[in-house]
Amino acid sequence: MFNSIENIKSNLFIRAYEEKIIEISIELLELLSCKEDNIIHSDINSFFVVNFNVSLEEISHNRGYLFFDKNYLPSECKIIMREDLGCKTYVIYDVINLMSTPHMSVLYQLCSNNISPMGIYTALDFRLIYGNELLFNMLDIKDEKKFILGKKVHELVSFIDEKKLKNLWNNILLTGKPYNNKEYEILVPNKGLTYWNLSITPIYIGGESNHIVIMVEDVTKDVKSKDIIIKQESLILRQQEQLEAIIENMSDCLFISDKSGNYTKLNKIARETFGDEESIKKVGDVINNMPMYDQEGRLLDTKNIPAVRALKGEDVKNVRVSVNNHGVIKYYDINATPIFDKNALVSNVVMCFRDVSYLIRQQEHLIKQKDYLYDIINSLDLPILRLSYPNLEVIELNNRAKKLIQYKNYDKKIISIMDILKSIKLYENESFIRSLKNTKKTKYFKNIKINSYNQEKYYNIVCQPLFDLDGVNKELIIIVVDVTDEILQNREINNLLKAQEEFFSFISHEFKTPITVALSALQVLEFTGKDSLNAMSLKYIGKIRQSCLQQLRLVNNLLDITRADSGYLKVNEKNVNIIEVTRLIVESIEVYAKDKGIDIEFNSSNNEIITALDDEKYERIILNLLSNAVKFTPPNKKIYVYVYVERNNVCVVVRDEGIGIPKEKLEYIFERYNQINNELVKNFEGTGIGLNLAKLMTKALGGNITVDSEENVGTSFTVELPLNKINEEKVNENIDFLEDRLMRNINIEFSNLETS
Structure with missing residues (x-):
């Protein structure tokens, strides 16, 4: 390798020591458009991966490597390495600009000028070596092109299935034919199913395919628009069929004519009622076959029927006619509507006949019922008036009302409610009229004073509004009830x-x-x-x-019982601290208890309970219970009084350890003049009205009193009073007054006890 590298003529080299770059040639920096400061001391392996898409372990001088120059154009080169004293020198040589070759130059021009997104890829591993601007825009590429070029398809578009793409490419190589697919379906994240026109073409040079051209076009909008149009056409067709079915089966007779008055459509009920298309061909045939009359019974002229008027551009509404249809009188409401073209000329007329015969007969029946009802009202002994609303003019009076108001010649003129009020001298008639004009629901006027036949009479007046189908108040019914006897x-x-x-x-x-x-x-x-x-x-x-x-004491009790029986037992409530009042009562009668050797204990879980009550009657109740407790409790025993709150009630319990009450006597204990007739109480005087009065007073205070007893064990009375307050500035605290009155009541209540 050393001998071969010496023979290589190239200025493109890079040196590294311990895998860190220590030198790079100026020519290589310029070719790759890199800055020396960014390269020196960086990792040599990363340099080759980024720029040549190859790691150091994969470098071999027998193969070419793809890289992109400063103009983002693909080039191919070879790489050889020499090592000297731990320093490695990598030389890049045999550099070829792929786009300068004849076949790639043609592809370059074709790709650049194509009106669809297009890219050139390596056939071996589907790496992008060139793409036009439309491709980058479609891929929404934000990075610089040098970071995109050289990447595999599935790295550029994460949702592309690499395995599926390889299978497709292998099939293209096997057949030797380009692959074209319109509306190719691809599932895109956050977009759902998308549609693409896809074209994959292999480029053969010397019988081998080193590159492929892929051209794509997103046609999702077109496909979806086409689907929408197909669905809309289907919907319109379905709606048209539904409309035809509705028109054909509607209960009204429907006629559709053209601008010349020739009928183009008659529905089923129209054909059944007036004749088929053979007998009814144009406007006017219906009335010629079956004469029609207006509400006054006049024969309609063919020239003035609703359809003819609509052909002239008039929108005709609710023309009521009657027809003798085979001996049966029928009533119809006719509507005729013109349809205008873009030039504002009548192109069609739609005419509808609605059978209102049943409605007319129902109205006639209602009129008869109304007359019958008015006959009944007229015969009633109650004065009844019908007034228009909001004018308050008299529509009708029954005989009893006419007699009441004494208005002469009523049937000969229209009178208003004001005329009636002046006639009967109703006091405060202006406020009464204002109230009538604001009537939206049933109103009641009580004890209205009226002067009739120079006599003062009192009446209760009921005012009932009558509404139409739209909820609009149209009339008022006034019913007058004489309550003079009741008032007297x-x-x-x-x-x-x-x-x-x-x-x-x-x-x-x-x-x-x-x-x-x-x-x-x-x-x-x-x-x-x-x-x-x-x-x-x-x-x-x-x-x-x-x-x-x-x-x-006896006189007071008898008078109070009599007042209670007649409903005249007055209650004067005020806010008091019931704890303080009860404690004062207990402390005040201790002298009578101690005189008999009896102890009294008072307890409460509350320091203060403010409630509204009549304290004088409350004193009478508690004193009565305490006097009985002292009376029937033996010496060396105790009496307990405690106050507490339960379920929004104030409860006051007076319990003694006395002789008790037999069970058979408990249910009668609060009855008047009832006494326990046995040996234990024969020495105690009493009238039998004390507990009865206590119960009456408790009831007057809105409460209840109960008893629980066991012979030779003791008796317990519980007074329950409602816990509430009245509006007062402060709680009544006049203790001196309470004590003075309390002492008088104690002297009277305990007068039947002997004291030492």
């Missing part, structure tokens, strides 16, 4: 309620006054004579005082 009865009831209230006030005063006077006298007697009266006198004064309080 309500007045009497209110007077009775007022009298009842005054009665309660009178009774309360008459019952309470003597007792109050007696209590006041006892209080004065105790205060002035406490030092002069002996113990016996003071004892009897105390008994008289206790009896007065018991009597006052």
Whole structure:
């Protein structure tokens, strides 16, 4: 190899030491259009791979190597290597510009001037050695050509199957014929199925094929456009067939004529109704065979029928005619539409006959029903008016309405709602009219005051709008109901309620006054004579005082029960802290419990529960339960009171360790005048109305009271009240007032208990 390299005349060489380039000839740099700074110290193997598409291991002086010069033109060369003291010199020689050879020059010109994307490839490994600009544009090549030329087809186009291409090329070599395929299918990523016109031609020189020419053209748009056109033509044909079927089978009679008035199309129902094409050939034949009449019963003239008018360019709509068809009267609505050509001249007329006989007969039937309905309305004892909308002019009044408004000569002139309102002297008639004009749905006017026959009457008025098929308000129906008797009865009831209230006030005063006077006298007697009266006198004064309080308790309870029964138990709600109120009640009655040797415990899981209630009635309820607990609990036992919130309710529990209630008596415990008749309670006085009143008051507060008991174990009462608030600026905290009233109520409620 050394002797042969000495005989080679070439200035193209490159030297490397330890696989790094240390020198390159200026001629080689110029040939490859490289810069020395980019080459020196770079890898020698990479240099040959990039520029000659061969690795060092593959270099052999017996074969040629493809490379591209600075003009991106393909050239062929040979490479030989000499090694001296570890330094390797590679000499490039026998350089041939492939495009300068006669056969390749022709291919070069053909490829450059071709109007389709075209490339020249090596036959051995399908490497691109030249391509025209159209090819690079089609491949969307962004890199410099020197990085593209020399690459294999499947490296340029990743979705090309290299194995399939080799099989195709082998088949071309076997047959010796070019390969041409129109609309060749290729699946392209992100584009789907594409279509190409593909031409592969082998180039034979000296009986061998060293190069191939591949010419491609993307015809995807053309193929898809052709497919769309085929589909559109198929769709148009199918739609045309459907249209023909629709026209033929439609329920309306359809006639199509040309500009001369000759019929070109009659559908099935037209032929069956008026005759076939032989008897009906031109405009006017229909009316000649079957006379037609307008809505006034006049015979239609052939010169003025809808089809003739349409031939003159008029668009004729909804002309109603009647026809005697074999002894049967038929009604039709005729529409005739002219079709104009590009010169605005009538080219065709489409005429449609719609059979409305059933509709006409239905309308006649509805008119009869309407008349029948109006007869019924006219006979009703309720005044009923029909008004137009929005003008509010009277369309019709029934007899009762005429009698109400006392309007003379109604049938001889048009009157409005204003005329009626003036006649009956309706108060605030302007606001009433405004309300009527804004009627979009049923409206109710209650207790309208009307002057009829110089008498004041009261009526409830119902206003019902009537809408047409398009939802437009066309009429108003006014129904007037006399509620004068009801109003007068309500007045009497209110007077009775007022009298009842005054009665309660009178009774309360008459019952309470003597007792109050007696209590006041006892209080004065105790205060002035406490030092002069002996113990016996003071004892009897105390008994008289206790009896007065018991009597006052009984009077209060009886009055409250009577109020509750008559629905006159008033509730005055305010926002209070029920925890604080309940604690104050419990602490205030501890003296009565301790006097009997009973302990009372109060507990709550909340520090504050604000709710709206009548605190005076709540006091009465809890005091009643506590007085019973103290009354029926033996000494050395306990009474428990606790408050908690459950399911949006405030629950107050009063539980004792007393004698309990027999199970058979539990269901009657809240009934009036009910007492437990057994040996355990025979020594306790009572009227049997306390728990009944507690239940009535709890119900008035919107709550409920329940009981659970076991004999010789104890009894538990639970009061459930709704947890809600009313709009107040602050919670009522007048404790002094509460304590003062509470002490009066405690003295009355606990008056039947003996204290030490």
